[in-house]
Amino acid sequence: MLTLSQIVGQQRPIEALRRALATDRLPHALLFSGPRGVGKATTAQALALRLNCERPADLDGCGRCGSCTKIAGGQHPDVVVIAPDGAFIKVEQVRQLQEQLPYAPHEARWRLILVDGAEALHGSAANALLKSVEEPRPRNLFVLVTAAAHRVAPTLLSRCQRLRFTPLAAPALVTALRAHERGAAHGDDALQRVAVLAEGSVGHALELLDSAALAQAQQAADSLLRVAETESMLAVFQTVAELSGERAVLPQTLELLAFRLRDLLLLATGLGGSRLLASDTETALAQRAHALGSRALLHQLRAVQQAQAALAGNANAALTLEALVIALRGRATEQVR
Ligand SMILES: [Zn+2]
Known part of the structure; x- marks a missing residue:
């Protein structure tokens, strides 16, 4: 106690x-x-x-x-x-x-x-x-x-x-979770991810830690980012078809994605990321951030926010995700040229 x-x-x-x-x-x-x-x-x-x-x-x-x-x-x-x-x-x-x-x-x-x-x-x-x-x-x-x-x-x-x-700020939330019996059982990576999603609530964070939803959302966010970097539209449609069937975890997926992009944006502008999602090394993240540049990242972040608003308004999940991946792809490709 x-x-x-x-x-x-x-x-x-x-x-x-x-x-x-x-x-x-x-x-x-x-x-x-x-x-x-x-x-x-x-x-x-x-x-x-x-x-x-x-x-x-x-x-x-x-x-x-x-x-x-x-x-x-x-x-x-x-x-x-x-x-x-x-x-x-x-x-x-x-x-x-x-x-x-x-x-x-x-x-x-x-x-x-x-x-x-x-x-x-x-x-x-x-x-x-x-x-x-x-x-x-x-x-x-x-x-x-x-x-x-x-x-x-x-x-x-x-x-x-x-x-x-x-509501607790994410770092305070991580501290609170570490001190908690149920939180201490998890690694730092999991605590940091959950702190982003829990809206400042230790109770909510503990529920997320105990659910499979978090890992699922992280996987989904990773596959969206991966597929945005491929050339294959077929891969896009396949990934979107899989993910849109898991509507319950989409809000968390998009929140993780937005957080990742915010981190990259901070790194790209030289402000340093919160490193809350830095499961890769910080250097790799920083390289990616500089390669994309802040304008492209801002555009991607807006696309994620639009998708969040669309889903909150009960839009079709598959169409929303397709539009999102295309927005993420467009800028990634343009940047390479
Ligand atoms: Zn006493």
Whole structure:
């Protein structure tokens, strides 16, 4: 289980918590908002660890004392998690929680109530929770977590101090994945590829790592680039026919392709690539970048973006890919002449 100082890429909310902890001015209700899978619930758990640890150090619980062990094992009676039961958080779930609130925490210094999916509170359930948040009791801390703050009841929102979590930049995402049990099992190459596709979300990145889709998308992106360099139209049609049957992985394929081209473009303009996709050596990439030149690369990148927009608009996959390969080919050949 992560501690607060181990949360990657969320300096602002973590800093706000550090200040609150240092001055002993924790509000009685917090709202963590931000995209799915960027560490909101993990941070709430780490906060529970820190608040109740028998030997805390700065931001962190020790991870070894009785309290830390119970929290890490999900067995602490004073760390209460409410999550949607189906599509909603039901009023019965809130009422059940409310029965405990008048009593002091069983054994903890702080009872932490984690509402994971606060946008799923509607009508009577939202009103019931609002009542509890409005009547704060000592040593109770509400942490509401949501990936859709605009759908949280405004009355509830207004009672909470809001901390905003942001998507992780690719390098921070790679760091977070390396530190994660499920991420550490994969090589750096895979982590870097997945970081490009995961839109800043550790959760999404982990799902991608566990799926075969990533390797499939990488293969597809490689064959598109390869076929764009051949002279044979027959090869183009064959490759396009194969790839257009795998429509589910096409968005990822095009995203990888766009990323590769952005990298080459940076290299061609002498800015240095992010090397996130540099499975070839950097020298080979740089040679390719200079051979193509920035104008051609920009044109290719635009062609990929057009293909992305077309597919998002539900265009025919085969026609879109054909047009893309021809755009990639045209410029590659022109450049050789
Ligand atoms: Zn501890």
